[in-house]
Amino acid sequence: MNNTITIIAPSSREALRLVREQLGPDAIIVSSRATAVGAEIVAMADAACEDKEAVPVVAEAVAPSVIVSPQPAIVSRAAGVVPPISTESEVSVISEIHSMRGMIEEQLAGLVWNDKQRRDPVRGHLLRTLLGAGFSASLAKAMLDHLPTGLNFSSGLAWVKAELARNLPLLDNEDALMEQGGVYALMGPTGVGKTTTTAKLAARCVMRFGAEKLALLTTDSYRIGAFEQLRIYGKILGVSVHAVKDAVDLRLALDDLRDKHMVLIDTVGKSQRDRSVSDQVAMLCGAGRPVKRLLLLNAASHGDTLNEVVHAYKDSAGGNQLAGCIFTKTDEATHPGALLDTVIRHRLPVHYVSSGQKVPENLMIADRLQLVESVFQSASRSALFVPGEADLGELPAALNNDGELAAAATLAAAQAATAQRLRSQCQQLIRVLAQDAEELAANVAAMEQGRIGFDGSCEVWRDLADDGIGSKTLELKLLQQAVAEIGTTCDDHVLAISGQSNLVASRSGDAYFLQTGVLLSDRSGMPLAAPHQLLSTAAGSAMATPLMRQMAWLQQQSFGKPLVHLLDKAPAADLLQSWQPGTVLWLARARGTCRVLDGETATTLAKLTSLPVLGEPQPVVYKGKAALQSLAETPITLTSKGGNLSDLRCVLVRIVDQHSGKQLADWRLLSNLPSSVTAVQLTAWACWKQAAEPFYKLLRQAIRQLDACTEPGDSSMQKCLLVAGQASATMWRLAHCKEDWAVAARAMLAQLTGHRNRPGVVTVASVAAMLEGFGKLIALLDALAMDSESSIEQTTGMAVTPG
Secondary structure, three states, rough: OOEEEEEOOOOOOHHHHHHHHHHHOOOOOEEEEEEOOOEEEEEEEEOOOOOOOOOOOEOOOOOOOOOOOOOOOOOOEOOOOOOOOHHHHHHHHHHHHHHHHHHHHHHHHHHHHHHHHOOOHHHHHHHHHHHHHHHOOOHHHHHHHHOOOOOOOOHHHHHHHHHHHHHOOOOOOOHHHHOEEEEEEEEOOOOOOOOHHHHHHHHHHHHHHHHHEEEEOOOOOOOOOOHHHHHHHHHOOOEEEEEEOHHHHHHHHHHHHHOOOEEEEEEOOOOOOOOOOHHHHHHHHOOOOOOOEEEEEEEOOOOOHHHHHHHHHHOOOOOOOOOEEEEEEEOOOOOOOHHHHHHHOOOOOEEEOOOOOOOOOOOOEOOOHHHOOOOOOOOOOOOOOOHHHHHHOOOOOOOOOHHHHHHHHHHHHHHHHHHHHHHHHHHHHHHHHOOEEEEEEEEHHHEEEEEOOOHHHHHHHHHHOOOOOHHHHHHHHHHHHHHHHHHOOOOEEEEEEEEEEEEOOOOOOOEEEEEEEEEEOOOOOEEEEEEEEEEEEOOOOOHHHHHHHHHHHHHOOOOOEEEEEOOOOOOOHHHHHHHOOOEEEEEEEEEOOOOEOOEEEEEEEEOOOOOOOOOOOEEEEEEEEEEEEEEEEEEEEOOOOOOOEEEEEEEEEEEEOOOOOOEEEEEEEEEEOOOOOOOOHHHHHHHHHHOOOOOHHHHHHHHHHHHOOOOOOOOHHHHHHHHHHHHHHHHHHHHOOHHHHHHHHHHHHHHHOOOOOOOOOHHHHHHHHHHHHHHHHHHHHHHHHHHHHHHHHHHOOOOOOOO
16 A cells, blocks of 8 residues: 555646546656656655555557657646746745755765765875865865876875976066066955065065165055054165055056166055955056056965955956965964965966065965975864864774775765765755745746757756767767757758857866857747867867868758858858859858959959949847848859859848947848848848857856866767757757746746846856756756655655656
8 A cells, every 4th residue: 555656648738637636636746757658657645644555547548659758757746737937936946946956966976976985985085185184175076086096095195296286376487577577566355464575575675686676665544553564664674665545646656666676565455355455456457557466365264265365356357367476374374275275276376475474584485395295284183163074974084005995895885874864865855845846847847848959958968977878979969959959940941150169178278179060040040059069279260170170060961951151251262162053051241352343343342333222221129229220132243363253142231220320230241042041031140140159158158067178088078068069059048038937947047056037138147057057957857856766666665767
């Protein structure tokens, strides 16, 4: 006896109807899948006291020709077609889902990490060592992911130290810095030691080239005695000291000190959360002379605090990046690994290390090996605020060479227990969320039915974890999905664009270039698929080899409709000769310098006298604004050394603002497409190409999220690039969909990552947040599916085969 039933029907709607008849409207769906004869749903009564036998119910007249798409195994109410999420219930479900996000991430990441530790138990010991030294879990795990197998703890630690030293950015040459001179500003939060460090650095400069070549400035007019303290140091060193109050004063002072070889500026200390930090940075950047900013980092600060400080004092928007940093108070640090972690992640060169109050003795040039060694020598023996293994109920850290094999089995058992505990907690939360999971299911169902490629993107995203699926298999699957999309979302043609993204390998730091072909709908201009990614080591011009190879690959595929390439500029005439007559269909914007024939006279497109008069303006929407568009068309003949190229179309396009009359676009479009494609269509396609250009910025964000750019040749890299392209296309389509279901889905994805969705505003950042939420959603659905399967196994004692 149990409280579950199994329903088999020709459609999921019919199966849900039978569930309601059997168990009532409050029944809970625990799993669903497609079978050879229809849809199968396993459901259970809401009240535990209802004792009904699990009787399979098969609907009459099951049609074998009916094909039912697999539904996600989600715990939901058997309410038939679920309505869109209401505002009140949406807040509830998103709040609950957001609260369990961290635990699900921990569970999924933990399972992968535990599997690695079972194969190599030294990895866990090294991880605890790095965390105990102050390194972040993200950097530690990223580094240990590349740890060679077969090492013991001592050799593994030596490898870790070597990797840290290799990635630690340092000042290359102090002699070059001193010889170059210039203006340096020491910045940082209050109490970090700017004035003392300024004096120490001034003493090193005086010993190099004398006091007359150096000047000191201070902008600290807030702290009592700040100027007096620096003046005393200056008097001892024989260096002039000046106080400045504002930007104008600073500009005048630096102008007066142009004869000085080096000027050091002691700035006022400001908390990293003080909004006026940006004003201080702007004042230094507008000082009339280049000011190199050195950020002082307190070694005794928490790692999160250091991270905030670096973010606050950067000026990436203004282009004036930090020149480097100086470590201060290293003699007070208990977990100095946070310092190294911060500068490695932000690629911030370390210039000097300050380890005390003595001037100038306690300022040293940063030494790579010494810094790394000091991190592991300075680990605190009384780390009250860093949980140890005893606090976490885990194994002792002392894994020596002789005991590693014996400890491996114990470690694996402990990790399995931890994973089971996390799984139980997750299942408990899922059961609590059973009331609200219906709204989650509604959003998922809406995205599945919304024709944005959601099902296909989910499928290939899950393929990332399947080592049995290679990149070639995945590419073939994406191509099949693309053909299916084209059949339902394109009218007469499929459009193709190709763009290049700059990538940097995470391990070697080498630069690579990714050429990505994206297919667009000729009906809406929305990206449909990105079935091919081409990686190269060198960038080229617009018509260089990577683009030609990408176009050649697309030409070889059969999409069921003619393919039209939307190009950045018109190809060379000799290349166009090889594409005639109509072997490759293309549309491009031409420059005024393009060589054409005017009757029998060779001239340029800009000087062509036989251009037609533009037609009557027609209302259009251009870049989200109301505009007026005027068109005209004329046949054109291109000239080249290899011969003339006729039978081309030239469409003149002028777009102006509807209200102000300001010209927004003035194009000359060239194409070899037949006249069956109107000039209006060609212009729309050109606008769509322009609107899709930010897609490649989103693709770079997706690649970073998937950590795809490891090293060319890595088995998983090409798969990640392909998945990133397809997921980006789906999220792009969702972001531009204006239907009500899409608004609710966007809000859910954004809030799954803790972001706030701004209705009606589509930016690369907002779509990237949705893309991150897409990954979280799949993890959540998988966790819900695992819980559903576990519930059936516990209730019936039967194993569940995923649908």
